[in-house]
Amino acid sequence: MDEEEDNAVGEKTHSVGANAGGYFDKIKEEMELRKQMNISELNELDEATRVEVEGFRTGTYLRLEVHDVPFELVEYFDPHHPILVGGIGIGEDNVGYMQTRLKRHRWHKKVLKTRDPIIVSIGWRRYQTIPIYAIEDQNGRHRMLKYTPEHMHCFAMFWGPLAPPSTGVVTVQNLSSKQGFRITATGVVLQFNHAARIMKKIKLVGYPSKIFKKTALIKDMFTSDLEIAKFEGATVRTAVKGELGNGPKTIGGDSKEGIVRCTFEDRILMSDIVFLRAWTQVDIPCFFNPVTTSLQSRDQPWSGMKTISQLRMENNIPIPVNKDSTYKPVERRPRKFNPLVIPNKLQASLPFASKPKNLPARKRPLLEKRRAVIMEPHERKVHALVQQLKLMKNEKERKRKEKEREKRKKYVAAKEEEERVSKKRNREERRDRYRAEEKQKRTRRKVEA
Incomplete structure (x- = not known):
């Protein structure tokens, strides 16, 4: 019975798949027929009318006429470096603040510093700007970072031509291949013209x-x-x-x-x-400098704003040292507080337990300390006997405490062994009881069935 049902279901599925495949083939044939009809109709039209109806076809050569082009573009034009022509969307011709989510590239050798100029590539534009790095705290505050995190994303706010959200961002430190060209960071645009306050x-x-x-x-x-x-x-x-x-x-x-x-x-x-x-x-610096590599010779590297470290290196300026920021050994002298002075009227009303007991120091020592005490022979013997008795008492006390410690250890060990045996016996009793209950349950189920 089951084999007949399986065969029936298989035949039904096969017939549905065959019908579905036939339907898709029919749709494809109709689309291809409609496409051939459109092509045959367009071929009968002249070129101008076809362009108006269909538009420019792929592979058509166009001639662009661009006005107000600097003469350096023509002077330094290199046919080995073609020029890509593109267009920007509505609102991208404005300038403002942009908030991006940035992460330092793993191939870059150093972390990035706030206010160090970087070259940003966003969409069709490349320009140099000064970013401010920040991270969002738990309370929503954007806290400024002096350096980018090692293996984490952070926010970067800078001024420049606006780009729509979700636009990719690639940054570099310099364009010279002699200085070790590396991708500095990558990211994505989050918001533009955003009034995010960065705090420090x-x-x-x-x-x-x-x-x-x-x-x-x-x-x-x-x-x-x-x-x-x-x-x-x-x-x-x-x-x-x-x-x-x-x-x-x-x-x-x-x-x-x-x-x-x-x-x-x-x-x-x-x-x-x-x-x-x-x-x-x-405050975020309102600065951006477009990268004009097409307006100069390819042999000459483009140079923009330099970082503070580069300026110090070129001009041989040492790093300033703030004396307040250096670590020094802390020396704290002990403070001397004045003694507590209680008025005489208040002392008279205080109980005896609360009255001050600090007596003034004696300038002259007592008579017992000033005179030398020399014991008689009998006193020396009595003193030696008392010392010996004390020594014997202390030794007996030490031996008694040692015996008590040993007895305590044996008692604790016997108690632990007794607990272990009791736990083992209880575990075996529970196991036997559970087995007997399970047998009764099985017997009850068989009788009910």
Whole structure:
């Protein structure tokens, strides 16, 4: 019965496949017939009418007339390097900010530095620009990076001709093959004309100039009242004790510019250093330089803006060293605090347990310390006997503790062995019980069946 059903299903499937193949062949024949009819109709028309109806056919030669071409393009034209002609879409002739997702190429030898010029190839355009690299934090903030990550994508914001999203991006550091040509990074355009704010962390340092009860005047943190107004309400902190404070406010009157008033949780010291950690926006340079390799000789490499490292190398300028950024051994002198002074009236009302017990030091030692004590022969014998008795007691105590430790070890070992045997016995009992229950279940199923 099953073999007959399988044969019937196979024959039905074969007939459906044959019908489907015949249908597709019929459609293809109709399409080919329609195509031949169109070609025969177009062949009867003259060339001008056919171009208007069909358009230019593949392989047709065109003559382009381009106006306002620099004379260097004709002077340095090389037939071995053909010129590709293309068109840009609507809106791509504008200039603005672009946000791209970039990753350093694995063949590039160094990481990329923020504000180092790179040559960008996007669509039909090649130009040099200055990027700012950033990464998105968990709270959505775009935090500026000084260097690109080693094996990770990051954001790159720069100024240049706009390109539509999802356009591929290829960047290089220079176009000279003598300096080791390498693909610097690859990426894709995410958004253009996007108002993404790139922030960086700053730390302002100040020192107390005048201290009141819980309020202090801080100097050397700002240079003008305009800067103070920008950071008004921020949180400040001291370096040593970590006292939190509510943040800076301007001082009215004829006070010096840049001095700020802060309120802390407790009174601070003149030796404290006050920090203010905040975020500030990074401005993206509005610069791009088109790459004009077609307007010069092929033997002459195109040169654009140089990086800071190249300028330092060419002009033999050493790398500036900030003394505040170098690591130094920290030497902290022990601080001496004044002793706690309790007024006499308060001491009189305190209980005896809470009264201070620190007696003043004696200038002259006691009589027992000043005189030499010489024992008599009988006293020396008594003293030696007491020392021997103490030694015997200590030795007996040591031996007793050693025996107790040994007994404890044996007791723990016997307890562990007993637990192991008990677990093994319980496991075997459970296994036998489960087997008996399974046999009963099987017997019950057979009886029910």
